[in-house]
Amino acid sequence: MHRFFVPPHSIRAHRVLLRGTIVHQIRDVLRLRPGDEIVLLDNSEHAHRVELVTIDRDTVRGRVVEKWKLETEPVTRLTLYQGLLKGQKFEWVLQKGTEIGVAAFVPLLAARCIVGSLDEMSAARVERWERIIVEAAEQAGRATLPRLESAMLFQQACERARLGGLSLIPWEGEPSRGLRDVLLPIPKAKECNLFIGPEGGFTEEEITLAREYGVVPVSLGPRILRAETAGLVAAAAILYEWGDL
Ligand code: SAM
Numbered sequence: 001m002h003r004f005f006v007p008p009h010s011i012r013a014h015r016v017l018l019r020g021t022i023v024h025q026i027r028d029v030l031r032l033r034p035g036d037e038i039v040l041l042d043n044s045e046h047a048h049r050v051e052l053v054t055i056d057r058d059t060v061r062g063r064v065v066e067k068w069k070l071e072t073e074p075v076t077r078l079t080l081y082q083g084l085l086k087g088q089k090f091e092w093v094l095q096k097g098t099e100i101g102v103a104a105f106v107p108l109l110a111a112r113c114i115v116g117s118l119d120e121m122s123a124a125r126v127e128r129w130e131r132i133i134v135e136a137a138e139q140a141g142r143a144t145l146p147r148l149e150s151a152m153l154f155q156q157a158c159e160r161a162r163l164g165g166l167s168l169i170p171w172e173g174e175p176s177r178g179l180r181d182v183l184l185p186i187p188k189a190k191e192c193n194l195f196i197g198p199e200g201g202f203t204e205e206e207i208t209l210a211r212e213y214g215v216v217p218v219s220l221g222p223r224i225l226r227a228e229t230a231g232l233v234a235a236a237a238i239l240y241e242w243g244d245l
Pocket of ligand 1: 170196197198218226
């Protein structure tokens, strides 16, 4: 059944009133008809099974036939500080990270980000990224939409991460400490911050600064993962270790 995130005000008691692009999607793309059912997600951990009643040019009306609480969010709120990547690679991280259970994404302006990728922070590009997250969250049946935060410089990100949770920076130069060495002794953390570098990796200065802010360098093993792989592997491993996957 098709799932859509909608603003909470679209659902009042048992009545549903939808406007905007979702109307086009329901009527023209999915060609749904009155009597068909969809699931509406209100971004507050509830899902509503809705029977379509009328489908007009600009509005869709429906009635809620069932409402339930979604239990699909990980206990650990994982924030992925992802070094900005070229083009589709960053979009891939947003989509797959949403499916895995990442709670928030922070585009990270690290020293070795490729110049072109910095230009990609246009409003249109951010809007596209948000759409990718919504579509991935609908497909995955997430209970709440992952947040796309504003881009941050490395030091800003370290300051933000210091506000709470276990902070990790996978670094291929880390000689001994593996991800599991850090996770095993810790009971499941409520918050986890994960720093992943761009294609060129982190500089030594960034790793030193991260240490000063209590961000722990960890190895993801002897093989060098692409930037768009590393964040997903590390996020999945962390959520798995803490029973969220
Ligand atoms: N220095 C890398 C190289 O030689 O290709 C470039 C960095 S790698 C493509 C991108 C990011 O993925 C790194 O900054 C790091 O965060 C993470 N990463 C990749 N492989 C890793 C590993 N084996 N251990 C820890 N982090 C890794």
